[in-house]
Amino acid sequence: MDDDDNALLYIYPKNIDVKRDVSEYSWLKDLFSKTKEGSLNYIGIVVEGVCSMGVHTCICGEMSTSVDYLFQNGMVTNSLYLHYLESHYSEIPQSEYNKLDNLQQGVKYNPCSKCRRVKCLGKYKRCAKCRGKKLIIQKSS
Numbered sequence: 153m154d155d156d157d158n159a160l161l162y163i164y165p166k167n168i169d170v171k172r173d174v175s176e177y178s179w180l181k182d183l184f185s186k187t188k189e190g191s192l193n194y195i196g197i198v199v200e201g202v203c204s205m206g207v208h209t210c211i212c213g214e215m216s217t218s219v220d221y222l223f224q225n226g227m228v229t230n231s232l233y234l235h236y237l238e239s240h241y242s243e244i245p246q247s248e249y250n251k252l253d254n255l256q257q258g259v260k261y262n263p264c265s266k267c268r269r270v271k272c273l274g275k276y277k278r279c280a281k282c283r284g285k286k287l288i289i290q291k292s293s
């Protein structure tokens with residue numbers, strides 16, 4: 153899942169933090185209530201109405217549902233998203249907070265026209281990786 157820009161808070165915490173107040177994430181709960189259920193495939197695209205292979209159990213015993221959740225901007229999360237923010241925040245990398253910022257700002261995530269992986273593309277049609285490959289081919293020819 154590391155390669156998927158749009159996969160939010162798919163983390164595997166090793167420690168349990170003292171629960172913190174997550175009321176600042178009420179906007180996130182609102183957005184989550186509008187998500188669609190489905191299953192995240194290997195290229196980071198959610199297939200709606202499909203269950204994933206099973207549930208994930210957190211180190212503290214909290215269990216996820218067996219589906220992923222697709223936000224309207226193309227990002228995906230799991231049912232433990234708020235639990236991680238509440239009880240495992242010290243292990244959430246900065247990159248996840250950056251994704252949260254993007255989500256709050258409504259930054260769109262779309263499939264790259266070449267590799268189909270869902271990325272934060274900005275004004276581009278292809279992801280940085282695919283754009284990079286194209287440049288290398290042009291140089292060597």
Ligand SMILES: [Zn+2]
Binds near residue numbers: 211213214235239
């Ligand atoms: Zn937990």
Ligand SMILES: [Zn+2]
Binds near residue numbers: 278279283
């Ligand atoms: Zn690509």
